[in-house]
Amino acid sequence: MSDRSRSNWSPTVAEVAAEAGVGKATAARTLGNYGSVSPSSRARVLAAAEKLRYRPNGLARSMTTGITQTIGVILADISNPFFAGVMRGIADTCEAIDYTAIALSTDERLPAERSAMDVLIDKQVDGIIIASAAVRADDVSHIQDALDRGIPVVLLDRTIRGLSLDSVIIDNRESARRAVEHFIANGHRRIAFTWGPRSATRPDSIKDLLDMNELSLWSDAERFRGYIEALEQAGIEPVTELVTHGPRSVAAQDVGEMLRLVDPPTAVLATETEAMVGTLRALRLNKLSYPRDVSLIGFDDSPWADVMDPPLSMIAQPMAQLGRDATERVLRRIEGFAGVPVVDTIPTQFIERGSVSDVTQRTPRPR
Amino acid sequence: MSDRSRSNWSPTVAEVAAEAGVGKATAARTLGNYGSVSPSSRARVLAAAEKLRYRPNGLARSMTTGITQTIGVILADISNPFFAGVMRGIADTCEAIDYTAIALSTDERLPAERSAMDVLIDKQVDGIIIASAAVRADDVSHIQDALDRGIPVVLLDRTIRGLSLDSVIIDNRESARRAVEHFIANGHRRIAFTWGPRSATRPDSIKDLLDMNELSLWSDAERFRGYIEALEQAGIEPVTELVTHGPRSVAAQDVGEMLRLVDPPTAVLATETEAMVGTLRALRLNKLSYPRDVSLIGFDDSPWADVMDPPLSMIAQPMAQLGRDATERVLRRIEGFAGVPVVDTIPTQFIERGSVSDVTQRTPRPR
Numbered sequence: 001m002s003d004r005s006r007s008n009w010s011p012t013v014a015e016v017a018a019e020a021g022v023g024k025a026t027a028a029r030t031l032g033n034y035g036s037v038s039p040s041s042r043a044r045v046l047a048a049a050e051k052l053r054y055r056p057n058g059l060a061r062s063m064t065t066g067i068t069q070t071i072g073v074i075l076a077d078i079s080n081p082f083f084a085g086v087m088r089g090i091a092d093t094c095e096a097i098d099y100t101a102i103a104l105s106t107d108e109r110l111p112a113e114r115s116a117m118d119v120l121i122d123k124q125v126d127g128i129i130i131a132s133a134a135v136r137a138d139d140v141s142h143i144q145d146a147l148d149r150g151i152p153v154v155l156l157d158r159t160i161r162g163l164s165l166d167s168v169i170i171d172n173r174e175s176a177r178r179a180v181e182h183f184i185a186n187g188h189r190r191i192a193f194t195w196g197p198r199s200a201t202r203p204d205s206i207k208d209l210l211d212m213n214e215l216s217l218w219s220d221a222e223r224f225r226g227y228i229e230a231l232e233q234a235g236i237e238p239v240t241e242l243v244t245h246g247p248r249s250v251a252a253q254d255v256g257e258m259l260r261l262v263d264p265p266t267a268v269l270a271t272e273t274e275a276m277v278g279t280l281r282a283l284r285l286n287k288l289s290y291p292r293d294v295s296l297i298g299f300d301d302s303p304w305a306d307v308m309d310p311p312l313s314m315i316a317q318p319m320a321q322l323g324r325d326a327t328e329r330v331l332r333r334i335e336g337f338a339g340v341p342v343v344d345t346i347p348t349q350f351i352e353r354g355s356v357s358d359v360t361q362r363t364p365r366p367r
Numbered sequence: 368m369s370d371r372s373r374s375n376w377s378p379t380v381a382e383v384a385a386e387a388g389v390g391k392a393t394a395a396r397t398l399g400n401y402g403s404v405s406p407s408s409r410a411r412v413l414a415a416a417e418k419l420r421y422r423p424n425g426l427a428r429s430m431t432t433g434i435t436q437t438i439g440v441i442l443a444d445i446s447n448p449f450f451a452g453v454m455r456g457i458a459d460t461c462e463a464i465d466y467t468a469i470a471l472s473t474d475e476r477l478p479a480e481r482s483a484m485d486v487l488i489d490k491q492v493d494g495i496i497i498a499s500a501a502v503r504a505d506d507v508s509h510i511q512d513a514l515d516r517g518i519p520v521v522l523l524d525r526t527i528r529g530l531s532l533d534s535v536i537i538d539n540r541e542s543a544r545r546a547v548e549h550f551i552a553n554g555h556r557r558i559a560f561t562w563g564p565r566s567a568t569r570p571d572s573i574k575d576l577l578d579m580n581e582l583s584l585w586s587d588a589e590r591f592r593g594y595i596e597a598l599e600q601a602g603i604e605p606v607t608e609l610v611t612h613g614p615r616s617v618a619a620q621d622v623g624e625m626l627r628l629v630d631p632p633t634a635v636l637a638t639e640t641e642a643m644v645g646t647l648r649a650l651r652l653n654k655l656s657y658p659r660d661v662s663l664i665g666f667d668d669s670p671w672a673d674v675m676d677p678p679l680s681m682i683a684q685p686m687a688q689l690g691r692d693a694t695e696r697v698l699r700r701i702e703g704f705a706g707v708p709v710v711d712t713i714p715t716q717f718i719e720r721g722s723v724s725d726v727t728q729r730t731p732r733p734r
Contacts, residue, residue: 053512053515068489070486070490078445078451078454078455078458078470079448079451079452079454079455080451081446081448081451084445084446084447084448084451085446087445087446087472088445088446088472091445091471091472091474092474095479100471100482100483100486101471101472102469102470102471102486102490103445103469103470103471103472104458104467104468104469104470105454105455105458105468105470107458107459112462115462115465115467116467119437119467119469122435123437123469123490145420148420273670274670277670277671277674280671280674281673281674284674284676289676302671303640303641303644304644304647304669304671304675306648307644307647307648307651308671308675308676309651309656309675309676
């Protein structure tokens with residue numbers, strides 16, 4: 001190991017100074033780009049640095065400038081197309097100003113998130129953007145840790161109760177409400193919600209579901225609140241049998257069970273890409289088709305949604321914009337902006353295509 | 368900036384030593400976990416470190432152990448589901464052994480890739496996994512740079528001519544050949560390829576296309592070779608009009624033009640998710656359907672492929688396995704393995720569903 005760890009090092013400032021035939025302080029001033037150095041010394045130091053392949057390490061560079069030009073991004077799941085799209089917006093914004101974004105994925109687990117935060121602090125990033133799996137203020141000591149070290153943190157996609165930080169989120173509650181209202185305007189009253197708040201056992205009442213919802217991620221919880229509000233506003237009583245409660249791995253089965261109820265849902269609101277895929281799979285397994293048997297609206301307008309036959313009506317989340325705005329927020333903080341934290345709520349777009357049918361016009365499907 | 372850069376630092380070893388009432392060498396030995404320290408001194412140092420919130424920085428830790436427990440991953444495009452799936456495999460493998468993977472996305476551009484490499488060297492990762500946009504050995508000075516510093520590099524998804532490094536790739540040529548053979552076995556002879564080698568102008572001959580193909584990314588080039596080989600083996604002459612040559616943004620239009628040829632393709636091999644989505648969009652715009660008018664096979668078995676109606680026949684790439692194997696390769700190198708580099712070629716799986724029809728059984732479509 002020792003050879004390898006040695007070869008990982010660039011020459012020291014002293015070695016560059018010796019090669020250039022100047023004093024170490026002169027070399028340090030030149031390489032660190034501070035203080036005053038004569039043009040000829042500067043040229044000799046730079047030539048020596050080039051020859052010896054000197055590379056200022058992150059530590060030395062940030063001791064000089066306080067800036068490493070890197071932003072750390074902690075994502076709940078890099079393989080979720082939503083976060084992949086957000087990351088694209090972050091990377092593009094960073095690149096335009098010669099920053100680099102480095103991403104870590106936590107699979108929605110807090111221990112992994114804490115390790116990720118440790119790594120980013122160790123790697124001395126200038127700022128951090130995080131889609132946290134934390135739901136309570138007492139889960140966020142790792143975020144506080146970064147803040148205490150002067151590293152600005154911006155919350156992405158999810159706010160956390162009791163933590164006052166710049167946040168860039170989408171309007172989840174309003175988006176879900178609008179989708180449910182669209183179903184209701186088309187005559188639907190049996191409207192299912194997938195994926196709902198998780199619980200080991202079937203919840204007894206909507207109150208139980210709402211209690212469980214308080215433990216959900218903020219974005220998920222807001223979508224569920226929007227669903228409940230839209231139903232109640234239309235005088236439709238929410239029922240537990242139309243809300244999935246199992247983990248995601250069995251949510252498609254949960255939807256399948258709903259579809260076999262005596263009084264099945266005529267519409268399903270799917271809260272993310274995987275929920276929509278699971279719902280489509282459940283339809284297929286039960287030999288049902290949309291929008292004839294069940295109307296569908298999903299979150300996340302994936303490219304495949306409009307090549308489905310018929311194309312899916314979707315709530316498009318402005319993923320790249322979310323990434324851009326979060327990056328701009330964290331950059332302002334890095335530059336020293338000290339104003340009170342703000343929450344940017346970005347609206348979604350409802351894209352109406354062909355997956356919602358008007359049930360006032362049709363006879364019930366035979367069972 | 369100065370306050371912020373100060374607060375970004377943890378106390379020095381000397382400050383911890385002073386707080387603990389021990390010598391600096393004792394504190395360094397305790398915090399660096401080397402040499403011999405009495406149990407009582409160790410306890411005092413650890414208590415002081417905790418109180419002062421001492422955090423070994425990446426540099427200090429790697430000076431001690433040569434290891435930072437981080438692996439850098441340079442991906443061509445983090446928003447491509449293929450790379451997102453690979454990243455998942457890398458992150459999971461790292462986490463199991465208490466390593467952290469940090470990902471950077473380059474959008475397939477070499478300058479961004481070079482910056483990414485610089486950042487990873489600065490951040491002192493222990494090893495690097497890279498899906499490089501480089502196609503020639505003279506494009507890889509940045510990879511050489513990492514190797515010269517003793518940082519192992521493993522190539523992911525693409526080999527680079529003239530660069531002898533551990534590589535973990537999929538069997539692109541064989542996968543494409545098998546798909547084309549499947550079309551041929553179903554009577555197809557007009558088989559299109561999207562996305563083909565790129566060129567500003569329409570290529571005059573298959574030879575031109577093959578020349579352009581030498582400048583393509585290795586994985587893309589191999590798929591095209593497999594396509595050509597399968598055609599030639601069946602005695603079918605490849606023709607330029609059935610291979611897209613435009614950039615990806617217009618490739619769906621290119622497919623649309625093919626579909627309006629006097630003698631249109633009866634089958635399309637789509638080399639990645641976006642190529643399949645573009646082909647499906649072109650079918651829809653031209654009011655054609657699959658597999659009635661055109662048969663389809665695609666690379667990358669996305670979750671939505673089997674909820675399409677009819678479901679799509681796909682070449683499933685073992686994304687997570689690719690990530691796992693690349694991680695294991697780089698870890699072996701980090702541990703000091705010095706054997707000759709190997710190329711791991713991982714087979715794909717052809718998943719036959721409902722998007723290929725037997726044209727020997729049917730009458731040509733009316734035009």
